[in-house]
Amino acid sequence: AQHFLARGKTHASLGVYLATNEDVTLAQARAADARIAAGDSAPLLGVPIAHKDIFVTKDFPSTAGSKMLEGYRSPFDATVVDRLAQAGAVTLGKLNCDEFAMGSSNENSAYAPVKNPWDTSRIPGGSSGGSAAAVAARLAPAATGTDTGGSIRQPASFCGITGIKPTYGRASRYGMIAFASSLDQAGPMARTAQDCALLLSAMCGPDPDRDSTSLDVPAEDFTRGLEASIEGLRIGVPKEFFGAGLSDDVRAAIDASLEQYVKLGAKLVDITLPRTELSIPVYYIIAPAEASSNLSRFDGVKFGHRAKQHGDLLDMYKKTRAEGFGDEVKRRIMIGTYVLSHGYYDAYYLQAQKIRRMIADDFQQAFKHCDLIAGPAAPMVAWKLDEKSDDPVANYLADIFTLPGSLAGLPGMSVPCGFGAGGMPVGLQLIGNYFKEGQLLNAAHRFQ
Numbered sequence: 001a002q003h004f005l006a007r008g009k010t011h012a013s014l015g016v017y018l019a020t021n022e023d024v025t026l027a028q029a030r031a032a033d034a035r036i037a038a039g040d041s042a043p044l045l046g047v048p049i050a051h052k053d054i055f056v057t058k059d060f061p062s063t064a065g066s067k068m069l070e071g072y073r074s075p076f077d078a079t080v081v082d083r084l085a086q087a088g089a090v091t092l093g094k095l096n097c098d099e100f101a102m103g104s105s106n107e108n109s110a111y112a113p114v115k116n117p118w119d120t121s122r123i124p125g126g127s128s129g130g131s132a133a134a135v136a137a138r139l140a141p142a143a144t145g146t147d148t149g150g151s152i153r154q155p156a157s158f159c160g161i162t163g164i165k166p167t168y169g170r171a172s173r174y175g176m177i178a179f180a181s182s183l184d185q186a187g188p189m190a191r192t193a194q195d196c197a198l199l200l201s202a203m204c205g206p207d208p209d210r211d212s213t214s215l216d217v218p219a220e221d222f223t224r225g226l227e228a229s230i231e232g233l234r235i236g237v238p239k240e241f242f243g244a245g246l247s248d249d250v251r252a253a254i255d256a257s258l259e260q261y262v263k264l265g266a267k268l269v270d271i272t273l274p275r276t277e278l279s280i281p282v283y284y285i286i287a288p289a290e291a292s293s294n295l296s297r298f299d300g301v302k303f304g305h306r307a308k309q310h311g312d313l314l315d316m317y318k319k320t321r322a323e324g325f326g327d328e329v330k331r332r333i334m335i336g337t338y339v340l341s342h343g344y345y346d347a348y349y350l351q352a353q354k355i356r357r358m359i360a361d362d363f364q365q366a367f368k369h370c371d372l373i374a375g376p377a378a379p380m381v382a383w384k385l386d387e388k389s390d391d392p393v394a395n396y397l398a399d400i401f402t403l404p405g406s407l408a409g410l411p412g413m414s415v416p417c418g419f420g421a422g423g424m425p426v427g428l429q430l431i432g433n434y435f436k437e438g439q440l441l442n443a444a445h446r447f448q
């Protein structure tokens with residue numbers, strides 16, 4: 001813990017941490033030492049990790065990357081934080097992210113943009129950009145992230161690390177500051193599939209009293225199947241993931257990885273996910289709709305920012321929200337409110353829900369012919385800071401390969417698989433069927 005705290009200080013210019021507290025971290029480390037001395041054999045005893053600032057924590061402030069929650073202290077720990085602590089993990093601090101996890105570049109953080117450790121003139125990806133950069137720069141051995149539409153997989157890909165988003169409902173959302181509740185999932189980000197397996201085993205499991213969408217599927221030890229042979233594994237290659245929008249450098253790295261899988265004994269199968277393109281408009285209706293509802297709680301009354309100068313109650317709400325939220329969050333609240341409003345609900349929200357179902361069905365069709373699906377995590381390598389910061393649609397379009405799996409609630413991961421333009425890392429995305437996290441981690445581990 002001391003080593004990583006010190007490294008965090010010398011690399012402060014990366015903008016990775018939003019909060020650290022050496023006394024808290026070292027007290028947790030000493031408590032882990034005491035557990036070790038007492039013969040405890042919890043799987044992560046003494047392992048320092050850091051949490052995306054979307055998870056609430058008692059011992060550190062929790063901001064979700066927003067001015068709205070500046071200095072906010074939660075009276076409790078998120079279930080995921082709690083489970084990792086029970087498994088022995090020591091918390092190094094809270095990691096920067098896009099405001100309320102809305103973004104693909106981490107430039108929507110209200111505090112600072114995170115820099116990509118491979119090239120500090122570039123973005124780390126988002127929204128879990130702080131988590132990805134922390135692991136890539138070795139400021140933490142592992143970190144937590146959340147993925148609503150790609151926020152674990154895309155930054156993992158851009159920073160050359162491994163990240164997995166489990167099946168929707170496997171990890172409790174209790175204490176994860178909500179963005180889009182039907183999509184939000186927690187997952188680990190680490191150097192290898194093996195490290196991810198260790199963390200994910202601790203993070204998953206039912207939480208029926210605190211998250212009604214948590215599934216009644218017992219926790220698993222994902223480290224057990226890592227070494228299994230992948231001889232005969234059928235890998236589906238969706239043609240829609242290799243179309244005109246894919247940059248040549250990323251395509252070359254992905255093609256080489258697929259060849260590597262063939263050498264390892266896997267078989268490639270051509271498949272189709274015909275509604276891939278529709279996943280962008282569908283996601284950017286459903287996610288803002290849910291966000292507009294979830295973010296209504298930030299009104300300056302119970303917690304978070306309250307405007308200092310205001311007139312009556314309505315004026316207080318308006319000023320608080322105008323001051324507390326950033327541009328992208330406001331944009332989403334407006335889109336979400338619009339698509340849910342009378343007269344537009346049927347035309348937008350309901351249509352989007354129907355297509356979401358079709359996207360999920362397309363995957364089930366595909367899984368009749370393959371065991372898992374492989375393709376790029378993103379169409380390009382990490383772009384330059386400020387390159388797309390004035391163009392929200394350009395950011396949305398870059399999510400094309402992660403959104404379909406998110407809308408279907410499927411587990412997905414990104415595995416480092418080579419380098420593209422500017423020597424930047426490329427991530428191979430693996431998507432599995434429901435509850436096939438073990439198979440994904442096995443396939444990733446054999447590849448690594």
Ligand code: GLN
Nearest residue numbers: 101102103148149150151
């Ligand atoms: N980039 C997507 C968005 O901006 C995904 C974010 C996420 O997964 N949290 O909504």
